[in-house]
Amino acid sequence: MAPSSKIKDVARIAGAVAVFLAGGFYCYAVWRGVNWAWVHGFRFYASELITAEAVRDGVHCFFLAIAVFLFSRFAGLGAPSVRKAGWPLAGYGVLIALAVAAVAAVRIYPGFTNPFTGHGPFFFTLGPAAWEVMWPGVIYGFAVAAAGPERGVTADRVLTVAGTLTSTAYYVPLFIGMRPYDKIAFVAVTLAMNFFSFNLRRRTGSVWMGMAGHLLVKFVLTW
Numbered sequence: 001m002a003p004s005s006k007i008k009d010v011a012r013i014a015g016a017v018a019v020f021l022a023g024g025f026y027c028y029a030v031w032r033g034v035n036w037a038w039v040h041g042f043r044f045y046a047s048e049l050i051t052a053e054a055v056r057d058g059v060h061c062f063f064l065a066i067a068v069f070l071f072s073r074f075a076g077l078g079a080p081s082v083r084k085a086g087w088p089l090a091g092y093g094v095l096i097a098l099a100v101a102a103v104a105a106v107r108i109y110p111g112f113t114n115p116f117t118g119h120g121p122f123f124f125t126l127g128p129a130a131w132e133v134m135w136p137g138v139i140y141g142f143a144v145a146a147a148g149p150e151r152g153v154t155a156d157r158v159l160t161v162a163g164t165l166t167s168t169a170y171y172v173p174l175f176i177g178m179r180p181y182d183k184i185a186f187v188a189v190t191l192a193m194n195f196f197s198f199n200l201r202r203r204t205g206s207v208w209m210g211m212a213g214h215l216l217v218k219f220v221l222t223w
Contacts, residue, residue, distance in 0.1 A: 012165070013155055016147040020162045023139040024169035030059055031173050052121040053174065060130040067138050074141025075133060080206035088199035092213030095192055099220040115175070115182035116189075116221035124218035132211040135167040136201035156202060164194045193217060 009223055037043075068075045106112045116123075127149040138164055147155050175186045197210030 010191055011157070012146060012151065013158055014179065016022050016143040016155075016159055017110075017162045018141040018160075019146055020137060020166040023135065024166040027060075027169045028172075030063075031056055034059060035173070037140060039122070049120050049122065051120050051122070053119060054126060056173075057130045058124040060134060061126065064133050064138065066129060068133065070143070072219060073140065074142055074145065076135045076205060076207045077133070077137065078199075078206050080204035080209050082204065083210070084203045084205075085209055088196040088202055088203065089209060091196045092200075092210075092217070093188070095196070095217050096213070096220060099189075099217050103220060103223055109112070110115070113179070113182055114221060115178055115186040116218065117188050119174070121222075124222045125217060128214040129211060131167070131170050131216055133208045135163060135170070136197045136210055137165070137207045139167075140198065140201055160195070160198045160202060163198045164191060166197075167194050169174060189217070 033054055033057045037054065043050075067078065095124040102114065106114045140159070141158055143149075143163070147159060168187070173184075173191050175183045175190075178186060193214055197207075197214060200213070201207055
């Protein structure tokens with residue numbers, strides 16, 4: 001491969017990673033804006049189900065609806081190629097089994113804690129749906145387009161890892177104030193779900209299987 005081709009490949013991958021970083025900054029900006037409005041009393045409702053997290057997810061969904069309308073081909077909302085799901089789908093199965101075991105352990109041993117409880121029903125519905133359409137959907141779609149159709153297996157792996165790491169920015173406001181052990185558990189489960197969802201998107205071409213797994217894991221852990 002000519003040196004100029006290698007430089008172009010590196011530039012394309014760097015551009016794709018920059019897309020993920022921009023997504024992380026966007027998530028941080030939305031959270032800061034929602035948090036400011038929440039603290040200053042800009043609330044037009046009285047339901048206990050509506051939390052600052054739910055408002056953040058709602059704002060994301062509003063912008064996502066516009067993005068999907070304008071750039072639907074990047075969003076990965078088509079039918080998945082189920083036969084190509086492979087090991088990431090099995091990984092979600094293992095994660096769901098571990099979630100059931102964790103919930104059972106908390107019920108048997110009250111001394112254990114579950115960092116996923118107490119966030120309200122939107123936590124395991126609106127939140128995962130918004131995350132899946134945003135990160136493995138629209139943002140990953142733009143990153144792949146930036147990397148170009150000639151990218152190799154290594155480039156796909158770089159994109160998967162970059163997406164897995166930067167997409168945790170979506171959940172940073174949730175685990176900042178947690179106790180150390182709860183924070184470790186929350187981050188570990190979040191990274192695992194992110195990794196499986198991105199790989200399901202890469203392998204199946206769609207976000208739906210990852211969204212289903214994400215919703216099930218969060219539902220069990222919030223139960």
